[in-house]
Amino acid sequence: MTERRDGMDPASVATVIEILRQRFGDRLSTGAALRSQHANTLTWIANQPPDAVVFVNSAEEVAETMRICATHRVPLVPFGAGTSLEGQVNAPNGGISVDLSQLNRLIAINEQDLDCVIEAGMTRRDLAQHLKGTGLFFPVDPGTEEATLGGMASTRASGTTTVRYGTMRENVLSVRAVLPDGRIVRTARRARKSSSGYDLTRLLVGAEGTLGIITELTLRLYGVPEAILAAVCPFKTISGACAATIQAIQLGLGVARIEFLDALQIRACNVHSKLGLAETPTLFLEFHGTEAGAREQVEVFGEIARSEGALGFEWAERPEDRSRLWKARHDALWAVKSTWPGREAVVTDVCVPISRLAECVEATHEDIRQSGLIAPIVGHVGDGNFHVVALCDRAQSGEMQAIEGFLERLVERALAVDGTCSGEHGVGQGKMKYLAREHGAGLDVMRAIKAALDPQGIMNPGKMIA
Amino acid sequence: MTERRDGMDPASVATVIEILRQRFGDRLSTGAALRSQHANTLTWIANQPPDAVVFVNSAEEVAETMRICATHRVPLVPFGAGTSLEGQVNAPNGGISVDLSQLNRLIAINEQDLDCVIEAGMTRRDLAQHLKGTGLFFPVDPGTEEATLGGMASTRASGTTTVRYGTMRENVLSVRAVLPDGRIVRTARRARKSSSGYDLTRLLVGAEGTLGIITELTLRLYGVPEAILAAVCPFKTISGACAATIQAIQLGLGVARIEFLDALQIRACNVHSKLGLAETPTLFLEFHGTEAGAREQVEVFGEIARSEGALGFEWAERPEDRSRLWKARHDALWAVKSTWPGREAVVTDVCVPISRLAECVEATHEDIRQSGLIAPIVGHVGDGNFHVVALCDRAQSGEMQAIEGFLERLVERALAVDGTCSGEHGVGQGKMKYLAREHGAGLDVMRAIKAALDPQGIMNPGKMIA
Numbered sequence: 001m002t003e004r005r006d007g008m009d010p011a012s013v014a015t016v017i018e019i020l021r022q023r024f025g026d027r028l029s030t031g032a033a034l035r036s037q038h039a040n041t042l043t044w045i046a047n048q049p050p051d052a053v054v055f056v057n058s059a060e061e062v063a064e065t066m067r068i069c070a071t072h073r074v075p076l077v078p079f080g081a082g083t084s085l086e087g088q089v090n091a092p093n094g095g096i097s098v099d100l101s102q103l104n105r106l107i108a109i110n111e112q113d114l115d116c117v118i119e120a121g122m123t124r125r126d127l128a129q130h131l132k133g134t135g136l137f138f139p140v141d142p143g144t145e146e147a148t149l150g151g152m153a154s155t156r157a158s159g160t161t162t163v164r165y166g167t168m169r170e171n172v173l174s175v176r177a178v179l180p181d182g183r184i185v186r187t188a189r190r191a192r193k194s195s196s197g198y199d200l201t202r203l204l205v206g207a208e209g210t211l212g213i214i215t216e217l218t219l220r221l222y223g224v225p226e227a228i229l230a231a232v233c234p235f236k237t238i239s240g241a242c243a244a245t246i247q248a249i250q251l252g253l254g255v256a257r258i259e260f261l262d263a264l265q266i267r268a269c270n271v272h273s274k275l276g277l278a279e280t281p282t283l284f285l286e287f288h289g290t291e292a293g294a295r296e297q298v299e300v301f302g303e304i305a306r307s308e309g310a311l312g313f314e315w316a317e318r319p320e321d322r323s324r325l326w327k328a329r330h331d332a333l334w335a336v337k338s339t340w341p342g343r344e345a346v347v348t349d350v351c352v353p354i355s356r357l358a359e360c361v362e363a364t365h366e367d368i369r370q371s372g373l374i375a376p377i378v379g380h381v382g383d384g385n386f387h388v389v390a391l392c393d394r395a396q397s398g399e400m401q402a403i404e405g406f407l408e409r410l411v412e413r414a415l416a417v418d419g420t421c422s423g424e425h426g427v428g429q430g431k432m433k434y435l436a437r438e439h440g441a442g443l444d445v446m447r448a449i450k451a452a453l454d455p456q457g458i459m460n461p462g463k464m465i466a
Numbered sequence: 467m468t469e470r471r472d473g474m475d476p477a478s479v480a481t482v483i484e485i486l487r488q489r490f491g492d493r494l495s496t497g498a499a500l501r502s503q504h505a506n507t508l509t510w511i512a513n514q515p516p517d518a519v520v521f522v523n524s525a526e527e528v529a530e531t532m533r534i535c536a537t538h539r540v541p542l543v544p545f546g547a548g549t550s551l552e553g554q555v556n557a558p559n560g561g562i563s564v565d566l567s568q569l570n571r572l573i574a575i576n577e578q579d580l581d582c583v584i585e586a587g588m589t590r591r592d593l594a595q596h597l598k599g600t601g602l603f604f605p606v607d608p609g610t611e612e613a614t615l616g617g618m619a620s621t622r623a624s625g626t627t628t629v630r631y632g633t634m635r636e637n638v639l640s641v642r643a644v645l646p647d648g649r650i651v652r653t654a655r656r657a658r659k660s661s662s663g664y665d666l667t668r669l670l671v672g673a674e675g676t677l678g679i680i681t682e683l684t685l686r687l688y689g690v691p692e693a694i695l696a697a698v699c700p701f702k703t704i705s706g707a708c709a710a711t712i713q714a715i716q717l718g719l720g721v722a723r724i725e726f727l728d729a730l731q732i733r734a735c736n737v738h739s740k741l742g743l744a745e746t747p748t749l750f751l752e753f754h755g756t757e758a759g760a761r762e763q764v765e766v767f768g769e770i771a772r773s774e775g776a777l778g779f780e781w782a783e784r785p786e787d788r789s790r791l792w793k794a795r796h797d798a799l800w801a802v803k804s805t806w807p808g809r810e811a812v813v814t815d816v817c818v819p820i821s822r823l824a825e826c827v828e829a830t831h832e833d834i835r836q837s838g839l840i841a842p843i844v845g846h847v848g849d850g851n852f853h854v855v856a857l858c859d860r861a862q863s864g865e866m867q868a869i870e871g872f873l874e875r876l877v878e879r880a881l882a883v884d885g886t887c888s889g890e891h892g893v894g895q896g897k898m899k900y901l902a903r904e905h906g907a908g909l910d911v912m913r914a915i916k917a918a919l920d921p922q923g924i925m926n927p928g929k930m931i932a
Contacts, residue, residue, distance in 0.1 A: 112712050112821035113850075135716075156661040167659050169668070170636060185908045191817040192849045193633050194886035195622040195672055196893055197905055197930065198912045202635070202668035206661055223718040246578050250601075252689040254720075290766075293759045300756075351657040355578035383658045384579075420660035427662055439663055442651045445919065446664045452918035453911065464663065 008093055012072040016096065017052045019068050027055040038079050038097040040087045044346045044392065044400075045430055050077055050091035057102040059176060059184055059215035066213070067182035069096055075461050078209035080121060080151030083144050085347050086428030088155060088208050092462035098213060100150055106130050107216065114221045115173055115190060120150025120214045127219075136221040139165035142424065143330045150214045155426035156206030160329065163249070163382030164256040164288065165222065167424070172205050176216035180454040190218055203449070208426055209460040211453050225288035228256075229298050230322040231315035233283040233305050238262070238365070240309040241281045242358035245381045247304045249354065253297050257286035258382040259329055262365070265336070265376035272335030273328035280311060283381070284329050286322070332378050336389050340374055343391040346403050348430075350414035351385040351423030360413055361386055371406050385423035411437075427464045435465060474559055478538040482562065483518045485534050493521040504545050504563040506553045510812045510858065510866075511896055516543055516557035523568040525642060525650055525681035532679070533648035535562055541927050544675035546587060546617030549610050551813050552894030554621060554674050558928035564679060566616055572596050573682065580687045581639055581656060586616025586680045593685075602687040605631035608890065609796045616680045621892035622672030626795065629715070629848030630722040630754065631688065633890070638671050642682035646920040656684055669915070674892055675926040677919050691754035694722075695764050696788040697781035699749040699771050704728070704831070706775040707747045708824035711847045713770045715820065719763050723752035724848040725795055728831070731802070731842035738801030739794035746777065749847070750795055752788070798844050802855050806840055809857040812869050814896075816880035817851040817889030826879055827852055837872050851889035877903075893930045901931060 020028045029035075035049035056062050069076050075095030082089050091097060100121035107117040111134055118127060125145035127138055142152060142159040151157075153175065158167035165171065174188035187200035204214060235241040241260055248255050261269065263279045270277055283305075287297040302313045316322050328335070337345055352360050361377060368375045368388075379386030388410065390403045411421045411434050421434035435443050446465045450457075457466060486494045495501075501515035522528050535542050541561030548555050557563060566587035573583040577600055584593060591611040593604055608618060608625040617623075619641065624633035631637065640654035653666035670680060701707040707726055714721050727735065729745045736743055749771075753763040768779045782788050794801070803811055818826050827843060834841045834854075845852030854876065856869045877887045877900050887893075887900035901909050912931045916923075923932060 110819065110821060112716070113819040114716060115819070156665075158659055158661075162659060166636075167661075169659075169665065170632075179907075179911065183907050183910075185906065185911060187908060189881070189886045189904065190819045190884040191851075191880075191886045191889065192820070193624055193628060193635075193817055193851065193889060195624075195633075195890050196886045196888040196897065197672075197901055197908070198677075198915060199622075199635065199665075199668045199672055200908055200911055202665045203915075206663075206665055211664075223716050225718060250578070250580060250689050252691060289759070290762055292762055293755070296756055296758055351659055353576065353579040353581075353656045354658070355576060385657075385659065414657075415655075418656040420655045420657045420662045422662040423657065423659060424661050431662065435663055438655065440651065441645075441649045442653060442663070442666055444649075445645065445651060445666055448918045449664060449669075449915055452914045 008074070012074050013051050013094060016068055016072045016074045020052065020054050020065065020096065023064065024054055029053050038082065038089065038099065040090045041082060043085050043087070044344055045087040045090065048090040048092050050097035051094045053097040053099050055099045055102050059178060062098060062178045062213050062215055063182045063184055065096065065098055066178050066180065069458055070180060070182065070456060073456050073458060075458050076213070077460050078154065078213045080148030081123060081146045083147045084151060084155055084428060085425045086430035088426060088428040088463060090429060092429070100148065100215070103215060109134060111136065113190065115218055116221055117216065117218050118149060119216055121148050123148050131221070135224050137224050138219055138221055140168055140171055149217055149219065153205050153214055153217055154208050156424070158383070158424040160257045160259055160380060162380060163258055164254060169202060169205055171220045172201060172217055173220055174201055174218040175204055175214045177204055177212040177214045179212045180456065180459050206426070208428065208464050210450060210464050211459060225294070227289055227291045227294040228322065229287045229294045229315055229317055230325050231285045231298060231301070231313060232277065232325065233285060233313045234278045234311040235281045235283070236309045236311060238281045238361050239358040241283050242354070242361070242381060244283065244305050244308040244310065246354055248301055249382055251300065253300060254289060255285060255297065255301070255382060256288040257284065259284040260379040260381040260386065261332070262377040265332060265378050268335040268339040268376060269328045269332060271339050273331060275328055278311065284325055333389060336376055336391065340391045343393050346390040346392055347387065348407055348410065349385060349387040349423045349425050350410055350419055350421060351383060352414050352417050352419030354381070354384040356417035356419070357381060357384050357386070360417060363413055364388065364410060367406060367409055371402050373402060373406060383423065384419070429463060432464065474540070478540050479517050479560060482534055482538045482540045486518065486520055486531065486562065489530065490520055495519050504548065504555065504565065506556045507548060509551050509553070510810055511553040511556065514556040514558050516563035517560045519563040519565050521565045521568050525644060528564060528644045528679050528681055529648045529650055531562065531564055532644050532646065535924055536646060536648065536922060539922050539924060541924050542679070543926050544620065544679045546614030547589060547612045549613045550617060550621055550894060551891045552896035554892055554894040554929060556895060558895070566614065569681060575600060577602065579656065581684055582687055583682065583684045584615060585682055587614050589614050597687070601690055603690050604685055604687055606634055606637055615683055615685065619671050619680055619683055620674050622890070624846070624849070624890040626723045626725055626846060628846060629724055630720060635668060635671055637686045638667060638683055639686055640667055640684040641670055641680045643670050643678040643680045645678045646922065646925050672892070674894065674930050676916060676930050677925060691760070693755055693757045693760040694788065695753045695760045695781055695783055696791050697751045697764060697767070697779060698743065698791065699751065699779045700744045700777040701747045701749070702775045702777060704747045704827050705824040707749050708820070708827070708847060710749065710771045710774040710776065712820055714767055715848055717766065719766060720755060721751060721763065721767070721848060722754040723750065725750040726845040726847040726852065727798070728843040731798060731844050734801040734805040734842060735794045735798060737805050739797060741794055744777065750791055799855060802842055802857065806857045809859050812856040812858050813853065814873055814876065815851060815853040815889045815891050816876055816885055816887060817849060818880050818883050818885030820847070820850040822883035822885070823847060823850050823852070826883060829879055830854065830876060833872060833875055837868050839868060839872060849889065850885070895929060898930065
């Protein structure tokens, strides 16, 4: 059993495990390897395994598990694919990991309504597979295809296409969720909009399982655009790349992706993905539209870029060239890991108003230099969101402290320009300490809501706000 | 003082009025005409005036008023312009109407970030005025220019442009609000997106002042499109108009407005706005884009419309023709009132998945015919949202009952196809009775949140959920 327990009674956990074993048979596991795999594994945050893992395959089974845990005040930690980056799936107080990966059925694709209804454990890859041939797609793209849609909703994920299509907030129409008392609610109807009642959908999206467990989602879909064009655009300076971005957004160009990679990140991508790009601040772009519309966008952007000191502007129309580009972008983290092998990658992100992006990225660059860190920067710059991957050699004394100081200053800089401590990675354990600074009295409001819906504090404790 | 009071102590109200008078001087009024104007005046719902009206001009004054009322357990009813349609500004339990119309300053226009910060009492008209010359606009258009942005946020308003630009939900980045205990919170930073904490912005947007009073908003702005084209497209059948709409949405045409008017509504508009259109189901459309992009959209839509049995397709490029068209659309309610003078207009709306729109509108038509009502239909059909204006002659016995029966069936039909009882008018008093049917256990969750944040129940009582 886990070491830290924060007042929990180990006998209760044993009782719950026994009850769940009788109910779920070998879908309940206490094996050490499986438990460890059901805790944080992707980042520098410690691995804190649950006491047991239960594989559920219906909302009713989630509700049953919830009621059993509630009776004995044992924590539950929802688990999708474990791809979260701030320790959201850890079990610092022990308890039961509720694995939703088998709850992954397609319920309906409503082509005329541009929506679909799926179970929460479905991965992005499987959803894309189901949508093949419909002419529709689900746009939110956090990078990995392994992520489950329930997990993406819970962490309010976004990614490369958010500049055009929004985050999970805008693209989840409704969820079905099991509340801490075992009741099942559906937060909204399938209508595109509604002004009926409090917005429970948006309350659960981004709540990281601290208010309940999402078991089903209704998602917005979009028609696959007639034409998709991609482009690569190197700049002399970071500020040039940012200024071009702002202009494109202001013109309402409808850019579908506009990604910034700094010189160091380009170097890593060149090595890992054999790209041969100039090692300078660079934008990767994608345009969606009709044939004529997309071409027009590319041309307008080309002009903007030139006026902001772009060193070139190459565009890729062939699907294979586009795929290569975006695969390189999605592999950015792996590129960094393989370029500096043996080091741990500390991944973080902040988001600021785009008018402050250039100064914020430049100040971050300078901070990295002064701190003597290796830390490439990539960003969804159309949203003002950027990521830093700081590479850490734990063997080298003081390096982790240097990184922690850097992370602290990064968040301070973001908050100072009216930005947020987390653009798309959520709060989990990693960003908890910043919430009071960011939200002030708002944090008390969040705590009041948490206490009202989960008075026992059994839902994913030790995360986000408590 | 008001007749109904639900356990409130009249002495408390008198005390609060006395305290507020000392604090606010002649910005506190108990005049009968003013009180009556600060209650529902636009619809068939009864006029229930507050005991007094206070004109505040800062968030701190709102907080002060809130604390005084909380001490004496006297209700507060926030008031913007009084243009809501479901009795949101009524004071069924008496109390203090907090008039925000003087809290209407512009705080900032952040052109590079495409956002602005304004006080909640600013009207749409004033906001448009402030944005003149910036090349930016705020798209949410519920019809009237008198509406305040705070009121629009509180009722989660939407309107003709929602199909392209979203509702207030998508376009409010952050609010500042005074909570029932007098504390002031800001719900989010100015960054475009965030995954930090519960979504308090979306909780307050649409809460109709039952959780607090919004005093400031940060709103998304958009670049004024290079080209705006409008078109009128008459159809043989309702289902033809709906089918064309679905196809346009599926193709991702980026239509900015797509409005349905039934034959009866066209007749009223012809009379009132001198349009000379054929009296048949008709779409009014608007396309935003670059010159080439908008033209391409119009052409593609023209083809779609022909394939769905359009009787014609005329487009208006000149700004004055466009304005005339949209003025006629926005005047639809006045057109109805003037075409059938002396009758009261019972205004309602529902929203359904667009695949079910045609059947729902047709069944509603048939219901109107069988009920012997005069009730034109207009709809934001790209969202699946439609309005019915039922004309009532109260002198005619049984007519109001007939309308009430009709409204009940309208909501039942919407809920039966996974729609909502209110697309954009909110809940107020008029739609309260439908919330249990629509939300089931979700209504208990809303009540738990309300109890947690407003334990005394002083914020806009008798609305939405209590």
